[in-house]
Each structure stands twice: as structure tokens, then as C-alpha cells.
Amino acid sequence: MTTTGAHQDTAGMRARGPWWWERRRSAVLDGGLAFVSALECGLEGISFARAAGVPVPLGVVFGLLTGSVLLVRRRWPFAVVLVSIAVTSAEMGYLMSLVGLYTLAASEAPRRVIGSLAGMSLVGTFIVTFVRTRQNVADTGVDVHQWYVPMVSVVMAAGLTAPPVLLGMYVGARRRLMESLRERADSLEQELSLLADRAEQRAEWARTEERTRIAREMHDVVAHRVSLMVVHAAALQAVALKDPPKAVKNAALVGDMGRQALTELREMLGVLRSGESVAARQAGRAGGAVEAVPLAAVGLAAASAAAAAAAAGEGPGMADIEALVGQSRETGMVVELSVLGESRAYPRVVEQTAYRVVQEALTNVLKHAAGAKVVVRLAHREAEVAMQVENGPSDGGAQDAGLPSGGNGLVGMRERVTALGGVFVSGETDAGGFRVSAVLPDRGAAA
Structure with missing residues (x-):
């Protein structure tokens, strides 16, 4: 519940009236109407008592009690209308009849009940008016047309019944319409609140995904190059005095x-900067909050920019796998490359993913199985491309190059492959080595 809604509810509770009245001013209005109706019926009770031959005080008291029934019009509108119909023959309670019919028509009562009571009031008023008008004409001896009495009776009955009923039906329909609109507005407000919560969740998910993607890219770019540099630096240190020409080659x-490594990092940072500038321009055009730019908007824009960069042909591809294998060989690793099938054009994202999988697998071998023989297999099939990097047991047992490992290499490879709809499998071999296999659909990324 919003703060404004809470204030409104508090104010509504303060203004709530006694008993069945929702507001105090409604109770004051009904009290005033009941007072006026009681005075009217009390004055009309004088003539009723004289005509009925009862004591005048008794007629006044009867009129006061009858008019006071209007106080309960909101709670029991049926009772008010029935009492007004009952005292129609006594020629009293005109205000009570008008207000009672209006309240009944504006209530939630069934239409057939409203029509029945309104019809009864109409007939009662018509009969009383017809009898009274006919007596007046007979007493005065005025010669009038034969349609005069019925016409006056119809006009009086319709004038005292139709306007309050029609007005009450209009006000009731308008009230129900306003309540429906209010409920719809409340429902829309709740839906907007849910949409805002979901948008925040999606933005948080996008930020998490973008952080994961950037971490994966940084890991793939840095880990392989730096691992090779560490190995060559160690070899350089070992042969610097014994074999200067080889030391020079390792230094180169x-x-x-x-x-x-710097070139790839520079390309990645350029993608991020372009994504940030695009997100800032979009936020400026939309008038959105500035603080959202470096989080959700930059992440999405960076991902879009990365996809655009991949489509433009930036970054390594499967054509660079042979050079990648050559770099590993230069560190002293025994790497065999096997290519099956005819090479063809793939979506750029598929080529980059294939390259990164082979790159990370060779990096893991360099870190954890130095000296082991490695076989890299690349197969171009009808609707997919498969790659496999398998290494045997390292010389002299499981040697370790002493390079730091965060344990994210296999996770990153799996995320890359499954994101394109491919299949990734990794695990130890029966011979004591390790195998990494991945299958990528050749058109899955484009779709």
C-alpha cells in the first residue's frame, strides 16, 4: 500500500460516522431530512386527526413518529417506502415518499422490487389524489370536464413517483460506475506495481548476466595469454645463460x-565504452534515471555492442585455431590438430565460441597437465560443428605448472556452448587424462 493510500484510509476511518453511516455528514443529512419530514407529518397529522375524529395531539405524535422513519432510509429503504405508501391515504409524508423512492432506486435492490414498490406508490398516490380531487370538485360545485379528475390524478401520481425513481436510478448507476472505475484503477495500480517489480528483477538479472559475461570474456582473454607468458618466462629464466638465442626467441x-592480450583487452573495453555511450543516449532520450545507466542499461547495451562486434567480424574465429595450436606447441606442448569435414562459413558467434572452447581447454592442459600429449579434433558436420580437446596423463604423474586457477574455465565453456543451444561434456578419461567435448549448431546463434 502506498503512503497516499494509507493517508486516505486513515482519513476515511476518522470521518466514519456512527452506526450504519459511512460518513458523519451523511448522518447529519439524514437527521436533518428526518427532522423536516417529522415536522411535515406532524402538521399534516393535525388535519388527519380532525378528519379521522381522533385527538389532535395523538395525530401530531403519529405524524412525528411517521416522519422520523426517514432517519433509517440508508439502512432500510424498503421500510421507508412501505411506510410512505401506508400513510398515503392520510395525505402525509410527501417528503418521506420522495426521498424514500430516490434512496430505494439508488440502492442495490433488485429492479423488480424497485418497480413493484414504485408501482404501489404510484397507484396509491393516484387513488388518493383521484378521491380527494373528486371530493373537492363536488364540494365546490365547479363544472369541469370529465377528464379533469383522472388527468390531475395521473399528473400528480407521476410527478410524485417518476422523478425520484429516475433520479435515484441514475445516481445509483453513476455510483456503481465510479466504484467500478475505482476498482479498475486499483487493479491497474497493483499491476503496475507488479510490472515494476518484475522490471527490477529483469534488470537485476541482466546486470548479473552481464557481469558473468564480462568475467568470462576477461578470463578467456587473460588466462590463456598470461599462462603462455608465464610458461615462456619460466623457460626464458632457465635458458637465459645456457642458450642465449633460445632466450631471445622466448622473450620475443x-x-x-x-x-x-592487450589488443583483445582493448577491443573488449572499446565494446564496453560504446555500450555505455549508447545506453546514456537512450536514457537521455527517454528521460530515465541517470543512476540506472551504468548498471542495467550499460549491461544490455554492452551485450548488444558485443553481438554487433561479433557480427562485424571482430575477434578470433575457427580460422585462428591452427595459430592457437601453434602457440601452445611453442611452449613445448605436444599438440596434434585433426580437422574432419569441409570447412564453411559459420555465424561469427559460433566461430568465437569454438575458438574460446579450444583456447580454454589448452590453457587447462598447460596449467594442470604440463607435458601431456594433447589431441585437438575439429569436425564440420551437416548442421553442426564439433570440437574435442583430449590430453593424456602428464609425464611423471599429474604435474602442475603452479599457475593460479579460479575454477571458472569449465563453467565458462559450458555457459558459452549452452547459450547457443549446443551440448558440452567434460570429464576424465579411462587413461587418466581429461577430455572436453562441445557440439554447436551452425545456425543456432543466428536464430
Whole structure:
């Protein structure tokens, strides 16, 4: 519940009237109407008592009690109308009849009940008016047309019955319409609140996904290059004095790998900067909150920019896998590359994913199974491309290069492959090595 709604509810509770009245001013209005109706019926009770031959005080008291019934018009409108019909023959309670019919027509009573009571009031008023008008004409001796008495009776009965009933039906329909609109507005407000909550959840999910994607890209770019640089640096340290030409070659390799790592990092940072500028322009056009730009909007825009960069042909692809294998060989690893099937054009995202899977698998071998023989298999099939990197047991048992590992390599590969609708499997082999396999649909990413 909003603060405004809470204030409104509090104010409504303060203004609530006694008994069945929802508001105090409604109780004051009904009390005033009942007072006026009691005075009217009390004055009319004088003539009724004289005509009926009863004591005048008794007629006045009867009129006061009868007119006071109007006080309960909101709670029991049927009772008010029935009492007004009952005293019609006594020629009293005109105000009570008008207000009672209006209240009954504006209530939630069934239409057939309203029509029946209104018809009874109409007939009663017509009969009393017909009799009284005919007596007046006879007493005065005025010569009038034969249609005069019925016409006057019809006009009086309709004038005292139809207007309050029609007005009450109009007010009741308008009240129900307003309540329906109010309920619809409340429902829309609740739906908007739910949509806002879901939008916040989607924004949080987008931020989480974007952080994961950036972490995966950084891991793939940095881990492989830096791992190779560490291995070459260790070899450089070992042969610096014994074999200067080889040391120079290793130093050149370290420099090349460092430059390649910086180039890939620069491309990634450029994608992020372009995504941030696009998100800022979109937020400026939409007039949105500025603080949302570096979180959700930048993440989505960066993802879009990354996809655009992939479509534009930036980043490594399957054509670079042979060079990747060559770099691993230069560290002293024994790597065999096997390609089956005829190579063809794939969506850029598929090619990058295939490259990253092979890259990360070779990095893991370099970290955890130094000296082990590695077989890289790449198969171009009819509607998919498959890759497999398998290494045997390392020389002298499971050696470790001493490189740090965060345990995110396999997770990142699985996320990349499954995001394109592919299949990823990894695990130890019977020979004591390790195998990483992935299958990617050649058109899944484009769809």
C-alpha cells in the first residue's frame, strides 16, 4: 500500500460516522431530512386527526413518529417506502415518499422490487389524489370536464413517483460506475506495481548476466595469454645463460603474446565504452534515471555492442585455431590438430565460441597437465560443428605448472556452448587424462 493510500484510509476511518453511516455528514443529512419530514407529518397529522375524529395531539405524535422513519432510509429503504405508501391515504409524508423512492432506486435492490414498490406508490398516490380531487370538485360545485379528475390524478401520481425513481436510478448507476472505475484503477495500480517489480528483477538479472559475461570474456582473454607468458618466462629464466638465442626467441614470444592480450583487452573495453555511450543516449532520450545507466542499461547495451562486434567480424574465429595450436606447441606442448569435414562459413558467434572452447581447454592442459600429449579434433558436420580437446596423463604423474586457477574455465565453456543451444561434456578419461567435448549448431546463434 502506498503512503497516499494509507493517508486516505486513515482519513476515511476518522470521518466514519456512527452506526450504519459511512460518513458523519451523511448522518447529519439524514437527521436533518428526518427532522423536516417529522415536522411535515406532524402538521399534516393535525388535519388527519380532525378528519379521522381522533385527538389532535395523538395525530401530531403519529405524524412525528411517521416522519422520523426517514432517519433509517440508508439502512432500510424498503421500510421507508412501505411506510410512505401506508400513510398515503392520510395525505402525509410527501417528503418521506420522495426521498424514500430516490434512496430505494439508488440502492442495490433488485429492479423488480424497485418497480413493484414504485408501482404501489404510484397507484396509491393516484387513488388518493383521484378521491380527494373528486371530493373537492363536488364540494365546490365547479363544472369541469370529465377528464379533469383522472388527468390531475395521473399528473400528480407521476410527478410524485417518476422523478425520484429516475433520479435515484441514475445516481445509483453513476455510483456503481465510479466504484467500478475505482476498482479498475486499483487493479491497474497493483499491476503496475507488479510490472515494476518484475522490471527490477529483469534488470537485476541482466546486470548479473552481464557481469558473468564480462568475467568470462576477461578470463578467456587473460588466462590463456598470461599462462603462455608465464610458461615462456619460466623457460626464458632457465635458458637465459645456457642458450642465449633460445632466450631471445622466448622473450620475443612473450612480447607477442603480451601484445595480443592487450589488443583483445582493448577491443573488449572499446565494446564496453560504446555500450555505455549508447545506453546514456537512450536514457537521455527517454528521460530515465541517470543512476540506472551504468548498471542495467550499460549491461544490455554492452551485450548488444558485443553481438554487433561479433557480427562485424571482430575477434578470433575457427580460422585462428591452427595459430592457437601453434602457440601452445611453442611452449613445448605436444599438440596434434585433426580437422574432419569441409570447412564453411559459420555465424561469427559460433566461430568465437569454438575458438574460446579450444583456447580454454589448452590453457587447462598447460596449467594442470604440463607435458601431456594433447589431441585437438575439429569436425564440420551437416548442421553442426564439433570440437574435442583430449590430453593424456602428464609425464611423471599429474604435474602442475603452479599457475593460479579460479575454477571458472569449465563453467565458462559450458555457459558459452549452452547459450547457443549446443551440448558440452567434460570429464576424465579411462587413461587418466581429461577430455572436453562441445557440439554447436551452425545456425543456432543466428536464430
